[in-house]
Amino acid sequence: MQLMKPHQKHLLSLAAMAVLMTCGNAAELHVAITGNDASPGTPPAPLRTIQRAADLAQPGDTVTVHAGVYRERVNPPRGGESDTRRIVYQAASGEQVVITGSEAVKKWEKVQDGVWKATLPNTFFGNFNPFAELITGDWFDAKGRSHHAGAVYLNGDWLTEGVSREEVMKPMTETPLWFASVDATRTVIWAQFKGVEPNAQQVEVNVRQSVFYPEKPGMNYITVRGFTLRNAATPWAPPTVEQIGLIGVHWSKGWIIEYNDIAYSTCSGITLGKYGDAKDQNSGSAKGYVTTIERGLQNGWNKETVGHHVVRDNHISHCEQVGIVGSLGAAFSTITGNTIHDIHVRQLFSGAEMAGIKFHGAIDVTISRNHIYRTCRGMWLDWMTQGTRVSGNLCHDNATHDLFVEVNHGPFVVDNNLFLSPKAIEDDSQGGAYAHNLIAGGIDLNPTFYDGRKTPFHKAHATEVVALHDNPSGDSHYDNNLFMRSGSLEKYDQAHLPMWMDGNVFFQGTKPSKHESAPILRPAADPGLTLVEKSDGYYLTMTLATALGSERPSQPVTSARSGKASISGCAFENPDGSPITIGTDYFGKPRNPANPTPGPFEAPGTGTLTMKVWPLASTWETK
Numbered sequence: 001m002q003l004m005k006p007h008q009k010h011l012l013s014l015a016a017m018a019v020l021m022t023c024g025n026a027a028e029l030h031v032a033i034t035g036n037d038a039s040p041g042t043p044p045a046p047l048r049t050i051q052r053a054a055d056l057a058q059p060g061d062t063v064t065v066h067a068g069v070y071r072e073r074v075n076p077p078r079g080g081e082s083d084t085r086r087i088v089y090q091a092a093s094g095e096q097v098v099i100t101g102s103e104a105v106k107k108w109e110k111v112q113d114g115v116w117k118a119t120l121p122n123t124f125f126g127n128f129n130p131f132a133e134l135i136t137g138d139w140f141d142a143k144g145r146s147h148h149a150g151a152v153y154l155n156g157d158w159l160t161e162g163v164s165r166e167e168v169m170k171p172m173t174e175t176p177l178w179f180a181s182v183d184a185t186r187t188v189i190w191a192q193f194k195g196v197e198p199n200a201q202q203v204e205v206n207v208r209q210s211v212f213y214p215e216k217p218g219m220n221y222i223t224v225r226g227f228t229l230r231n232a233a234t235p236w237a238p239p240t241v242e243q244i245g246l247i248g249v250h251w252s253k254g255w256i257i258e259y260n261d262i263a264y265s266t267c268s269g270i271t272l273g274k275y276g277d278a279k280d281q282n283s284g285s286a287k288g289y290v291t292t293i294e295r296g297l298q299n300g301w302n303k304e305t306v307g308h309h310v311v312r313d314n315h316i317s318h319c320e321q322v323g324i325v326g327s328l329g330a331a332f333s334t335i336t337g338n339t340i341h342d343i344h345v346r347q348l349f350s351g352a353e354m355a356g357i358k359f360h361g362a363i364d365v366t367i368s369r370n371h372i373y374r375t376c377r378g379m380w381l382d383w384m385t386q387g388t389r390v391s392g393n394l395c396h397d398n399a400t401h402d403l404f405v406e407v408n409h410g411p412f413v414v415d416n417n418l419f420l421s422p423k424a425i426e427d428d429s430q431g432g433a434y435a436h437n438l439i440a441g442g443i444d445l446n447p448t449f450y451d452g453r454k455t456p457f458h459k460a461h462a463t464e465v466v467a468l469h470d471n472p473s474g475d476s477h478y479d480n481n482l483f484m485r486s487g488s489l490e491k492y493d494q495a496h497l498p499m500w501m502d503g504n505v506f507f508q509g510t511k512p513s514k515h516e517s518a519p520i521l522r523p524a525a526d527p528g529l530t531l532v533e534k535s536d537g538y539y540l541t542m543t544l545a546t547a548l549g550s551e552r553p554s555q556p557v558t559s560a561r562s563g564k565a566s567i568s569g570c571a572f573e574n575p576d577g578s579p580i581t582i583g584t585d586y587f588g589k590p591r592n593p594a595n596p597t598p599g600p601f602e603a604p605g606t607g608t609l610t611m612k613v614w615p616l617a618s619t620w621e622t623k
Helices: 006-020 050-056 165-168 286-298 491-492
Strands: 028-031 060-063 068-071 087-091 099-100 102-104 108-112 115-121 152-154 177-182 184-191 203-206 222-225 230-231 256-258 259-267 269-273 309-310 316-317 322-327 335-336 339-343 357-358 367-370 371-375 379-382 388-391 394-396 401-406 412-414 425-428 432-437 443-447 451-458 467-474 477-478 499-502 505-507 520-522 530-534 539-546 607-614
Touching: 028 050, 050 060, 165 184, 165 425, 203 230, 259 269, 269 316, 269 432, 286 451, 286 467, 322 339, 339 467, 357 371, 357 539, 379 388, 443 491
Parallel strands: 028 060, 060 087, 068 099, 087 222, 099 230, 222 256, 230 259, 256 309, 259 316, 269 322, 309 335, 316 339, 322 357, 335 367, 339 371, 357 379, 367 388, 371 394, 379 401, 388 412, 401 425, 412 432, 425 443, 432 477, 477 499, 505 520
Antiparallel strands: 102 203, 108 115, 115 184, 152 203, 177 184, 451 467, 530 539, 539 607
């Protein structure tokens, strides 16, 4: 191979800069596995690494990455200047681009039948060895054993960390195990490979903490589009620390994360969370999180500098803590059209931060039209959910509640959702308006119906804290919902604060609350509710002997009707201050403004009805 002389490298660097000066001060840099980082980044002379392109890219530029597997962590050194002068990272149209935090390992030695070991020098991992990194932190429960950030993958799927080397040497079960030992110079990994010779397979191990994550905060207006992002040794991400994900925004503004396949993160998939500081991992209490919020306000938590992200049409799976997480930094964001599944399903560890989506400080956030299933919990909105709307989501087969709202003072709106898991809602908040949902699972309130933790509420559409308040149960609205299977409202009979309920329909086995004066009861009607997965999506079937709304007219759900949340004093309204009207159904069909149909489907008809509820044309068909 002919070596390049220093002056030749300099000339190529000048050529790369020349590319950046073209096209009206906006350039497109190309990256390919056949490229060279000393090249100018043109289509005939692409760069080799995405990181080199990131180092060169300026506001307004686009980095287009061509097909292949890129084993690197992308650390953007700068962001865009505005929504119209972003830095865009995109997979080339129609090409499969994988960015991974793992490296392939081939030198496996057989120890015994089904068990092999690999001995790696610690230099293999650089300055971060995930097999030496313990998972720990605020609100983390190790369940009495050690857990490490590393992982071993066989043909794309991960093995499970064993408790000890001796456990790995035992006869194999249905769950293949690995165990690692790290000393000053080397890392030894023992792994179970049933019926295969690992050196003839694709075996990889984690070597990077993240895949696409800026080292510094404030890298604004970045778009990440169309990649497969996988295999990251992410740390535990409670709300009191810098939240590092497989991909994350790191306390920035205005990111767009769209059309990506994000999978296999030791803890978190997408992080929209806070910066790090000296008090990280030392604030694991309600009082401690209040001080975290205070420091966040001092460090730029406001509408002008943080949040406003769009996370849409991604496929997120196999994360052992959370699919999408954000403490404070998710405010003013939109989360829409995502499929999220297989989150915290192995349950090797536990804690208080696991869900498909887990946000603290979800101020003016829209969570809409997502499909969330096979998670430990669907959506968990914890502290300061104010001005938020949870709309048109499909949730099913989640281990606990599809939606948990914890110690919020509202207002927030939950409308047109399909909550089909055995547990639908856990309500430990005030100021929620639940309208036109199909609720097929149980509803739980705080066991004592009163939570004494003092948590903040804010000025309308702002992060500025007005005061702290405790959390009595009640101050919730339930209008025009359908209750099926185990969905009932009777637990609200003991609520401390007033309740507003009207137009709800209760099918066989479900019960209203005493707070509803004229509930619509269909005690003999079994709708036979089922959700079936077919080759082209998910179909919901139910049987209606008589039309919904035939018993009496329903009233439309509007800002004027809902009024204000009693504790925060803020109105149920859109983020721009305009009034809300639940004027469309789950499919986007306009509702009858004079007599809207109860439930998520406007005028669905009678008889046995089958509706395709995922995917929806406005999400996946736009790709």
